Amino acid sequence: MAQKPSIPKGTRDFNPQEVAKRNYIFNTIRTQFEIFGFQPIETPSFENSETLMGKYGDEGDRLIFKILNSGDYFDKFKTVVKDLSEDTITGDLNPFYNIETNFVTKHISEKALRYDLTVPFARYVVQHQNEIDFPFKRYQIQPVWRADRPQKGRFREFYQCDADVVGSDSLWQEVEFVQLYDAVFTALGLHGVTIKINNRKILSGIADVIGAQDKLIDFTVALDKLDKIGEEKVKAEMLSKGIPQSGIDRLQPLFNLKGDFGTQISELKEMLSTSEEGKKGIEELEFINTGINTLGLKTATLQLDVTLARGLNYYTGAIFEVAAPEGVKMGSIGGGGRYDDLTGIFGLKDVSGVGISFGLDRIALVLEDLNLFPETITNTVKVLFINFGEAEAMASMKAIKALREKGVSAELFPDHKKTIKQFNYANKRNIPFVVLLGESELSSHTYTLKNMSSGEQQQLTLDELISALH
Amino acid sequence: MAQKPSIPKGTRDFNPQEVAKRNYIFNTIRTQFEIFGFQPIETPSFENSETLMGKYGDEGDRLIFKILNSGDYFDKFKTVVKDLSEDTITGDLNPFYNIETNFVTKHISEKALRYDLTVPFARYVVQHQNEIDFPFKRYQIQPVWRADRPQKGRFREFYQCDADVVGSDSLWQEVEFVQLYDAVFTALGLHGVTIKINNRKILSGIADVIGAQDKLIDFTVALDKLDKIGEEKVKAEMLSKGIPQSGIDRLQPLFNLKGDFGTQISELKEMLSTSEEGKKGIEELEFINTGINTLGLKTATLQLDVTLARGLNYYTGAIFEVAAPEGVKMGSIGGGGRYDDLTGIFGLKDVSGVGISFGLDRIALVLEDLNLFPETITNTVKVLFINFGEAEAMASMKAIKALREKGVSAELFPDHKKTIKQFNYANKRNIPFVVLLGESELSSHTYTLKNMSSGEQQQLTLDELISALH
Numbered sequence: 001m002a003q004k005p006s007i008p009k010g011t012r013d014f015n016p017q018e019v020a021k022r023n024y025i026f027n028t029i030r031t032q033f034e035i036f037g038f039q040p041i042e043t044p045s046f047e048n049s050e051t052l053m054g055k056y057g058d059e060g061d062r063l064i065f066k067i068l069n070s071g072d073y074f075d076k077f078k079t080v081v082k083d084l085s086e087d088t089i090t091g092d093l094n095p096f097y098n099i100e101t102n103f104v105t106k107h108i109s110e111k112a113l114r115y116d117l118t119v120p121f122a123r124y125v126v127q128h129q130n131e132i133d134f135p136f137k138r139y140q141i142q143p144v145w146r147a148d149r150p151q152k153g154r155f156r157e158f159y160q161c162d163a164d165v166v167g168s169d170s171l172w173q174e175v176e177f178v179q180l181y182d183a184v185f186t187a188l189g190l191h192g193v194t195i196k197i198n199n200r201k202i203l204s205g206i207a208d209v210i211g212a213q214d215k216l217i218d219f220t221v222a223l224d225k226l227d228k229i230g231e232e233k234v235k236a237e238m239l240s241k242g243i244p245q246s247g248i249d250r251l252q253p254l255f256n257l258k259g260d261f262g263t264q265i266s267e268l269k270e271m272l273s274t275s276e277e278g279k280k281g282i283e284e285l286e287f288i289n290t291g292i293n294t295l296g297l298k299t300a301t302l303q304l305d306v307t308l309a310r311g312l313n314y315y316t317g318a319i320f321e322v323a324a325p326e327g328v329k330m331g332s333i334g335g336g337g338r339y340d341d342l343t344g345i346f347g348l349k350d351v352s353g354v355g356i357s358f359g360l361d362r363i364a365l366v367l368e369d370l371n372l373f374p375e376t377i378t379n380t381v382k383v384l385f386i387n388f389g390e391a392e393a394m395a396s397m398k399a400i401k402a403l404r405e406k407g408v409s410a411e412l413f414p415d416h417k418k419t420i421k422q423f424n425y426a427n428k429r430n431i432p433f434v435v436l437l438g439e440s441e442l443s444s445h446t447y448t449l450k451n452m453s454s455g456e457q458q459q460l461t462l463d464e465l466i467s468a469l470h
Numbered sequence: 471m472a473q474k475p476s477i478p479k480g481t482r483d484f485n486p487q488e489v490a491k492r493n494y495i496f497n498t499i500r501t502q503f504e505i506f507g508f509q510p511i512e513t514p515s516f517e518n519s520e521t522l523m524g525k526y527g528d529e530g531d532r533l534i535f536k537i538l539n540s541g542d543y544f545d546k547f548k549t550v551v552k553d554l555s556e557d558t559i560t561g562d563l564n565p566f567y568n569i570e571t572n573f574v575t576k577h578i579s580e581k582a583l584r585y586d587l588t589v590p591f592a593r594y595v596v597q598h599q600n601e602i603d604f605p606f607k608r609y610q611i612q613p614v615w616r617a618d619r620p621q622k623g624r625f626r627e628f629y630q631c632d633a634d635v636v637g638s639d640s641l642w643q644e645v646e647f648v649q650l651y652d653a654v655f656t657a658l659g660l661h662g663v664t665i666k667i668n669n670r671k672i673l674s675g676i677a678d679v680i681g682a683q684d685k686l687i688d689f690t691v692a693l694d695k696l697d698k699i700g701e702e703k704v705k706a707e708m709l710s711k712g713i714p715q716s717g718i719d720r721l722q723p724l725f726n727l728k729g730d731f732g733t734q735i736s737e738l739k740e741m742l743s744t745s746e747e748g749k750k751g752i753e754e755l756e757f758i759n760t761g762i763n764t765l766g767l768k769t770a771t772l773q774l775d776v777t778l779a780r781g782l783n784y785y786t787g788a789i790f791e792v793a794a795p796e797g798v799k800m801g802s803i804g805g806g807g808r809y810d811d812l813t814g815i816f817g818l819k820d821v822s823g824v825g826i827s828f829g830l831d832r833i834a835l836v837l838e839d840l841n842l843f844p845e846t847i848t849n850t851v852k853v854l855f856i857n858f859g860e861a862e863a864m865a866s867m868k869a870i871k872a873l874r875e876k877g878v879s880a881e882l883f884p885d886h887k888k889t890i891k892q893f894n895y896a897n898k899r900n901i902p903f904v905v906l907l908g909e910s911e912l913s914s915h916t917y918t919l920k921n922m923s924s925g926e927q928q929q930l931t932l933d934e935l936i937s938a939l940h
Contacts, residue, residue, distance in 0.1 A: 004817070005816045007513070007517060007518065007597075008581050012514065014513075016509035019511060034851075035874045035879045036874065037850075037854075044478065044627055045583075046478060046535075047477065048478055065537050068578075070535070070617040071571075074571040100544065101544035104544045110478075111478050127477075131485065137881070147540040157514055165884070170884030170885045172882055183874070295867055346475045380509060384507075394764060397642070404653070410505075410507065414638040414640030
């Protein structure tokens with residue numbers, strides 16, 4: 001019996017219109033990446049499990065898709081269990097029932113699907129360090145896979161678009177990434193995004209000042225919720241995590257922080273005057289802000305947000321996050337920051353890096369909501385030739401060949417069906433032009449070009465037809 | 471301890487130069503696909519196992535990469551085994567050792583990585599049949615995965631580039647696919663490829679005529695080897711497979727088949743005069759040949775090859791295969807054909823299809839061998855600004871911003887290092903131009919542009935710099 005076809009939950013088919021829209025976003029991002037001097041790399045869809053496991057925390061390990069070993073993997077596993085049962089679990093007649101999933105996985109799976117682009121990139125840099133000229137500006141646009149519970153806007157297969165520089169700690173790169181965000185969103189017509197910036201050193205400095213350095217993570221996790229739960233609840237959470245009331249009191253200027261970048265920086269300077277790390281963070285933010293003020297942004301705004309934490313353990317300097325224009329309900333559409341020891345996990349120390357990422361699916365949803373996709377990108381073939389039979393079709397194919405050589409997309413309806421059916425097909429596919437080449441046109445060496453939206457018809461020579469469609 | 475980083479066997483990292491070359495091929499193919507009226511779709515990297523299993527034969531089933539179920543899959547499996555041991559294998563104290571790999575796989579894996587683009591396409595057509603306007607011309611450029619033993623030119627992850635039309639049995643499509651091959655290879659500068667064509671009905675007709683219809687597969691498998699093992703060995707193999715000597719004698723005209731398309735067709739007509747199916751195959755070939763003769767090919771040659779079989783069980787009409795230009799040692803760089811019931815496996819009957827495929831990796835090897843990649847495509851960023859310190863860098867960033875807005879890729883060396891080091895970096899990355907903006911240029915508002923290959927230097931204003939690089 002035939003199967004009823006379906007796809008795994010959390011995955012998607014993309015039809016021609018969807019592919020065209022996604023490619024429009026990819027191409028816009030790729031063009032700006034290259035204009036900014038980033039170069040593409042690609043890594044395999046699956047990595048050795050040991051490359052990925054343990055890099056994303058326990059939850060990450062669970063969400064990584066593992067690939068079964070090929071061949072008779074279970075026979076090999078039986079041998080492992082046999083040895084085990086003789087050595088360590090002798091006496092148990094059926095060790096099988098004591099085996100745990102994680103133990104099995106280690107023995108029957110050696111490869112896993114890419115979970116993000118950052119760890120494979122770190123692996124790439126270390127593996128190819130002798131071929132790379134540092135600083136290395138790379139971009140990567142590839143799918144990643146996560147066994148997350150699927151929900152609206154969250155998929156098990158999705159694309160990441162990352163740009164990173166490794167091998168330099170220059171702050172000009174932070175300036176450049178702010179410009180890059182601005183350039184991409186401007187090119188996409190998505191004006192008015194907010195690029196939020198913070199610095200891990202600021203967060204660390206604040207923790208210093210309030211005597212909560214040993215509770216840095218609890219402190220920032222609570223602070224990160226300010227937007228959502230408000231000042232009182234943030235304070236309560238901090239208290240419950242063991243941050244003393246006296247420290248929380250000293251935080252008050254932070255909750256009152258208002259105004260533009262410069263004003264906020266002045267307040268922070270006062271607050272962090274006793275923390276060396278905090279002062280360093282302020283210095284870095286000022287450098288970036290001065291650079292951006294001097295160079296200007298086209299359509300985006302740079303905004304200091306001292307509550308911004310993201311993957312704090314990961315970032316060591318600047319932290320970025322991009323919010324959609326005001327009024328659009330959507331989580332962050334981009335994020336990134338500086339990390340000082342990404343490649344250390346693979347044995348290459350002291351390589352500083354900084355990078356940003358674009359959230360393709362969310363950007364697509366925002367462009368759809370705001371009707372920002374150019375109309376032209378969903379167009380199908382430009383012209384369909386109606387099929388009136390063999391001789392007419394052959395003449396059509398000649399004209400089609402000439403059009404294609406000029407770069408005009410053109411096709412013949414393959415079958416000699418009723419004209420109305422062929423017109424219906426052109427309509428359904430939104431083909432803008434149709435050419436009729438019937439008996440009379442064949443004898444007069446002309447082509448009847450019909451504009452499908454206006455209904456207008458013209459009788460043309462081949463040269464005229466080509467110029468009309470070119 | 472740090473891991474020594476590596477990637478799974480049969481997979482590849484692609485560096486910026488390699489990505490650029492591959493994208494050049496993809497883009498050339500994609501452009502021609504779209505000019506010919508094909509539209510892109512994309513399907514998920516993994517499918518439900520039942521969609522893929524059983525579609526590629528036993529060997530294919532073994533080579534499909536299976537994905538482990540998430541969560542505590544082994545606990546669930548224990549329950550299955552427990553039920554089993556009570557029901558069917560009671561008495562055995564340890565059923566674990568009797569379990570076979572295939573049985574385990576069915577219970578711990580529900581998803582598998584795409585093995586080709588054809589079966590997912592068939593699944594797509596059936597699943598979305600109500601949204602599709604037939605005839606449906608789709609193309610698809612995505613990676614596939616096979617657990618094949620890796621060897622030179624054979625990988626476990628590789629791209630396929632397919633174009634197919636489903637929902638029409640018009641032979642104009644065969645004509646179009648020959649033109650499409652010609653257009654793509656011409657656009658890639660790969661002149662002189664041979665597009666071999668055959669027809670399943672011809673093979674079937676010959677088998678009719680020699681009384682070997684029940685041995686069609688043995689017959690074609692032997693015939694397919696003519697190029698490699700020669701006439702005598704082909705005959706011996708046929709005899710050993712039970713094809714009678716009298717039938718093999720009647721094959722003699724086939725071994726003597728020479729000359730152009732028309733001459734060969736005449737010989738075949740005589741030979742197949744008693745087979746209805748054979749005559750139908752000749753008619754189809756003649757239609758395609760007449761079409762191509764009338765329309766002409768740019769740089770490729772269409773050649774009849776009655777020994778061409780490929781996946782015989784799969785194809786029902788035309789069979790295509792493309793050989794690299796004479797003198798290039800390489801297997802086929804493309805192939806395809808007509809299949810009459812692809813979607814039947816998913817419950818949609820009588821949908822005829824025809825399609826072709828491009829072998830990306832082999833095409834890349836051929837272009838590399840023949841030095842056909844355009845020099846421009848491996849270029850990195852166009853201009854690097856030397857970093858002479860903070861004030862100079864800020865002025866450089868202003869010029870860089872102006873260049874980028876004109877679409878010129880430009881970057882600042884991020885650190886204020888020795889000039890010689892910065893020049894070395896530009897050389898290693900093959901950056902064609904360098905701009906020096908030091909103290910004297912800063913005061914005179916000029917830019918020194920150095921051509922890195924000629925060594926020539928010019929002192930320019932910003933406007934002049936932009937026109938020089940634009």
